[in-house]
Amino acid sequence: MMDPGLVGRLEEAEAALAAAETEMAAPEVASDPSRYAEVAKRHSELRPVVAAFHALKDALAEAAEAAEMASGEDDAEMAEYLEATAEEKTAEAERLEQRLRVMLVPKDPNDEKDVIIEIRAAVGGDEAAIWAGDLHRMYTRYAETRGWGIEPISGSESEAGGFKEVTFAVKGTGAYSRLKYEAGPHRVQRVPKTESQGRVHTSIATVAVLPEAEDVEVEVHDNDLEIDVFRSTGPGGQSVNTTDSAVRITHKPTGMVVTCQDEKSQLQNKLKAMRVLRARLYQIEMERRNAELAADRRAQVGTGERAEKIRTYNYRENRVTDHRIGLTIQRLPDILEGDLDEFIDALTLDEEARRLAEGS
Numbered sequence: 001m002m003d004p005g006l007v008g009r010l011e012e013a014e015a016a017l018a019a020a021e022t023e024m025a026a027p028e029v030a031s032d033p034s035r036y037a038e039v040a041k042r043h044s045e046l047r048p049v050v051a052a053f054h055a056l057k058d059a060l061a062e063a064a065e066a067a068e069m070a071s072g073e074d075d076a077e078m079a080e081y082l083e084a085t086a087e088e089k090t091a092e093a094e095r096l097e098q099r100l101r102v103m104l105v106p107k108d109p110n111d112e113k114d115v116i117i118e119i120r121a122a123v124g125g126d127e128a129a130i131w132a133g134d135l136h137r138m139y140t141r142y143a144e145t146r147g148w149g150i151e152p153i154s155g156s157e158s159e160a161g162g163f164k165e166v167t168f169a170v171k172g173t174g175a176y177s178r179l180k181y182e183a184g185p186h187r188v189q190r191v192p193k194t195e196s197q198g199r200v201h202t203s204i205a206t207v208a209v210l211p212e213a214e215d216v217e218v219e220v221h222d223n224d225l226e227i228d229v230f231r232s233t234g235p236g237g238q239s240v241n242t243t244d245s246a247v248r249i250t251h252k253p254t255g256m257v258v259t260c261q262d263e264k265s266q267l268q269n270k271l272k273a274m275r276v277l278r279a280r281l282y283q284i285e286m287e288r289r290n291a292e293l294a295a296d297r298r299a300q301v302g303t304g305e306r307a308e309k310i311r312t313y314n315y316r317e318n319r320v321t322d323h324r325i326g327l328t329i330q331r332l333p334d335i336l337e338g339d340l341d342e343f344i345d346a347l348t349l350d351e352e353a354r355r356l357a358e359g360s
Contacts, residue, residue: 010053017046056096063089105355110211111177116279118167124203126160127192132205133162141338148172153272154260176211181347183209184310213282226250249273325350
């Protein structure tokens, strides 16, 4: 017997799917691309829910039918078969009901967005910068395995290798839904190449994962911006080119500063810097709305102290541990090559379980 409240919600979804199908067939909707896309998206979200609901009803009906037939069956072997079938269909119905409860938990509205990732060396000097470079490569490889695009935005390279800080966009369907779990301090424990006595050092790099905001989602007024241009520089301060193409944008109301110098064109650098600024402002607004995080971005990356971490990468023991869910994987080289799905899948399931518990 299903929970009446759940049945009611599923019947509403069934009606909404039928309404979306009718709407998509209407000439006035079919001739309006933006409206049609909106209805089609709603249809695609509802369809798997309704399909699972129908499968659940079928499984319950088959379980009841098999149980009824078993109760009136004189042949012991056939009765045993029918009872086993009833149990199997009942278990299937229970799995489908649990799956539907998860499917009905409201989705994060940012899940389908592209993301902007910012990686900063925090604690550990040159080794932290090298580690930031390793994380940058790890996320680049992960994006490649999923067929997502990578777009460099800005970077400050370290003379020892790696990055003092680096910002890049990951473009692909569902990028935020997968990469949002990577936000926070990442701790590495290893012997640096420069360490002559073989001592293990601990370093931290912080990762911020920002859903890329559309213009309509974040309003930025021109008079709130202070825009400076200057000559691009590389490691050690040497000039990269001979024109003032680098752009620094200061958002006066928040004091937020974004710099971009990767492109040769001043306009291109300005456009990229504005994308980062909008993403950061959108992140702050999300934090304010959720009332779960502080109003500034330190809620994501922490202070960068060694005691703070979401994940530890231990080279000597060939292990990576995610401290949020207590999961350890003994395949560090694979992880650094972008094999992150085991962690991300586990974190996704953990979040779904928590949201389901909160909503029950």
